[in-house]
Amino acid sequence: MARYSIGIDLGTTHCAVSYFNLEQAAGRGTQQTMLAIPQVTAVGTVEERDLLPSFLYLPNDQEFPAGSLGLPWDKKRRAAVVGEFARSHGSKVPMRLVSAAKSWLCHTGVDRSGAILPWQAPDDVARVSPLEASARFLSHLREAWDHQFGDDVLAEQEVVLTVPASFDAAARELTLNAAQQAGLPNVTLLEEPQAALYAWTEALGEGFRKHVKPGEVILVVDVGGGTSDFSLIAVTSKGGEVELTRVAVGDHILLGGDNMDLALAHTVNQRLAADGKKLDAWQFNALTFACRQAKEQLFADAKLKKAPLVIPGRGSSLVGGTLKAELARDELTDILTDGFFPETPVTESPQTARRSGLAQMALPYAQDAGVTRHLAAFLTRQARALATAHDAPVKVAGQAFVHPTAVLFNGGVFKATALKDRVMDVINGWLKADDGQPAKELQGAEYDLAVARGAAYYGWVRQGHGLRIRGGTARAYYVGVETAMPAVPGMEPPVKALCVAPFGMEEGTQADIPPQEFGLVVGEPTRFRFFASSVRRDDRVGAMLDDVSGNDELEEVAPIETSLPAKKGSEGALVPVNLQAVVTEIGTLELRCLEKGGKGHWKLELNVRMKE
Numbered sequence: 224m225a226r227y228s229i230g231i232d233l234g235t236t237h238c239a240v241s242y243f244n245l246e247q248a249a250g251r252g253t254q255q256t257m258l259a260i261p262q263v264t265a266v267g268t269v270e271e272r273d274l275l276p277s278f279l280y281l282p283n284d285q286e287f288p289a290g291s292l293g294l295p296w297d298k299k300r301r302a303a304v305v306g307e308f309a310r311s312h313g314s315k316v317p318m319r320l321v322s323a324a325k326s327w328l329c330h331t332g333v334d335r336s337g338a339i340l341p342w343q344a345p346d347d348v349a350r351v352s353p354l355e356a357s358a359r360f361l362s363h364l365r366e367a368w369d370h371q372f373g374d375d376v377l378a379e380q381e382v383v384l385t386v387p388a389s390f391d392a393a394a395r396e397l398t399l400n401a402a403q404q405a406g407l408p409n410v411t412l413l414e415e416p417q418a419a420l421y422a423w424t425e426a427l428g429e430g431f432r433k434h435v436k437p438g439e440v441i442l443v444v445d446v447g448g449g450t451s452d453f454s455l456i457a458v459t460s461k462g463g464e465v466e467l468t469r470v471a472v473g474d475h476i477l478l479g480g481d482n483m484d485l486a487l488a489h490t491v492n493q494r495l496a497a498d499g500k501k502l503d504a505w506q507f508n509a510l511t512f513a514c515r516q517a518k519e520q521l522f523a524d525a526k527l528k529k530a531p532l533v534i535p536g537r538g539s540s541l542v543g544g545t546l547k548a549e550l551a552r553d554e555l556t557d558i559l560t561d562g563f564f565p566e567t568p569v570t571e572s573p574q575t576a577r578r579s580g581l582a583q584m585a586l587p588y589a590q591d592a593g594v595t596r597h598l599a600a601f602l603t604r605q606a607r608a609l610a611t612a613h614d615a616p617v618k619v620a621g622q623a624f625v626h627p628t629a630v631l632f633n634g635g636v637f638k639a640t641a642l643k644d645r646v647m648d649v650i651n652g653w654l655k656a657d658d659g660q661p662a663k664e665l666q667g668a669e670y671d672l673a674v675a676r677g678a679a680y681y682g683w684v685r686q687g688h689g690l691r692i693r694g695g696t697a698r699a700y701y702v703g704v705e706t707a708m709p710a711v712p713g714m715e716p717p718v719k720a721l722c723v724a725p726f727g728m729e730e731g732t733q734a735d736i737p738p739q740e741f742g743l744v745v746g747e748p749t750r751f752r753f754f755a756s757s758v759r760r761d762d763r764v765g766a767m768l769d770d771v772s773g774n775d776e777l778e779e780v781a782p783i784e785t786s787l788p789a790k791k792g793s794e795g796a797l798v799p800v801n802l803q804a805v806v807t808e809i810g811t812l813e814l815r816c817l818e819k820g821g822k823g824h825w826k827l828e829l830n831v832r833m834k835e
Contacts, residue, residue: 225381227372230418230678231364231410232385233398235325236448236480237635238275238360240368241675245381245683255425255676260367262306266291272307274671275363277448279321279356280309281341281349296370303351305363314512315535317505318344324356326449326477326586328401329387329394331781336397354401361405378407381685383678387445387452388414388697389475391755392812393781396828399811411685412811416443416454417469417692418677419633419668424690425680426667432465434665435629440617441467441665442627444598444646447634448480451594453601455625456692457616468616469694470609471625472757473601478589480515480636483559486592487514490558491532491548500546502534510534517550522638528552556641563592564645569599569624569653595649599624602653608758615760626659635671695727699759700804700812703752703771704741717770720754720777722762723804724812733805737765742797743816743825746789751827753780764804787825798823 240258259271313320437460453473517530573591602624701720
């Protein structure tokens with residue numbers, strides 16, 4: 224029996240761990256606690272901090288003295304290092320620094336299990352996969368916990384690991400794989416915006432019912448270090464009891480604090496260039512890191528008017544060549560507020576620039592830096608989807624967009640009060656123009672720690688306590704089915720989309736696809752295509768959509784390329800099968816193929832691999 228419920232926020236820029244004792248929590252006589260995470264902060268120095276920066280530095284064999292990177296549980300460590308020192312030292316040697324591993328983990332355009340990071344590093348630098356980098360962060364957290372709680376190892380506790388709501392099934396499964404590699408075989412996944420709301424309800428206790436009532440719609444705006452994530456949660460009533468239901472999630476948008484650091488660095492760089500001080504690429508990386516530190520200092524201390532910036536020099540006289548500048552609070556606020564949260568009408572969509580014919584492979588960053596434009600697109604798109612849904616818990620009749628009644632902010636970006644105020648002003652401007660009532664801000668969030676705290680609380684809720692957020696899958700899922708047609712030169716057979724998991728399918732449930740004539744290719748390499756939709760809410764299991772090409776309501780997710788086992792002599796055969804879909808307790812999707820009239824059984828998971 225697990226003694227602790229533990230929430231892990233595996234963030235793009237920071238990780239955090241919160242926990243509380245389940246035995247004491249049964250009587251609600253305990254407070255949640257953040258795990259103090261030991262980490263290297265300088266050569267030969269280890270400190271405990273609430274946050275573990277999600278950075279991995281890969282030193283060469285002679286870079287540091289033996290034992291200088293040691294940790295309390297591994298005194299002689301001299302290999303890869305994660306945390307604060309990885310972030311600060313890596314800013315000076317960026318070709319050996321792995322950052323944004325979480326964003327790479329959900330990038331379908333690369334081999335996420337392949338050794339590709341640091342991206343475009345020189346040949347003499349050892350590389351790791353996004354999967355391995357994520358596992359390294361989780362391993363550090365597990366080791367830190369086990370060092371402090373030796374009798375209650377982390378692997379035997381109730382562990383909840385958070386992911387962006389916009390993660391597809393493949394990215395979720397890869398996150399679970401990373402946890403398994405880190406020695407955590409049994410974890411439960413939870414969407415980050417839900418975790419933030421759990422933290423808010425836990426902090427207020429039963430008092431939260433005074434702030435939201437049935438019929439209200441909570442908008443969670445989560446802008447972290449690497450991503451912007453939106454969710455809508457409806458407040459409903461059943462049998463006189465308040466219920467919370469997640470009704471919509473946004474797309475995965477690579478836009479966050481990292482973009483803001485770059486914007487600040489470019490502004491300061493222009494100022495230095497005007498003074499005749501030209502930075503090379505190495506120095507610009509150092510400037511970006513300095514801007515991040517300055518931003519965090521100004522966010523943390525409201526009385527601070529400006530923060531210093533120090534850029535190391537190049538050449539033999541590094542001290543003499545050091546450049547100094549500063550970042551003023553007014554400059555910070557203006558750049559971030561107007562640049563990333565512009566005042567725009569709700570009808571203004573994110574802008575997409577015309578792409579060059581040849582582009583460098585990298586993360587698929589958002590082309591439009593306006594978070595408010597992405598938010599407008601999310602609310603208007605979901606209004607259209609909810610308007611046609613037969614059982615939608617949110618009423619949108621006559622509305623141009625979904626009208627939130629309350630807003631919960633999450634992510635370190637919103638430590639800046641000016642940014643929160645701008646988002647509230649923009650949303651309430653939209654509501655006023657659409658004859659709606661003003662939305663209120665739900666106060667009291669801890670922007671860096673809320674996700675970890677909410678995840679730990681969810682572990683307690685899973686045991687039958689408190690109020691659980693319902694919602695099931697955030698998308699409807701489909702498998703591609705090739706259409707039978709005579710061969711035509713230059714034309715491939717159209718692909719239809721078969722709904723295998725409807726929107727909102729609950730964890731721990733299964734659905735039998737109505738029998739149809741399906742043939743499963745076995746014994747030779749083949750490719751299974753999968754699709755998802757966040758707006759098709761009424762498709763039932765077994766619904767068949769015609770040709771997927773040009774259907775802008777469907778998004779193709781990572782395919783599965785595999786060779787399913789076959790009996791000797793039947794390689795390449797088509798085996799008649801029935802299909803069954805299962806959403807597991809940990810929130811991943813399995814598609815089971817059951818042989819008609821036989822014992823054949825194949826199971827596909829949306830993670831480019833197959834299990835027998």
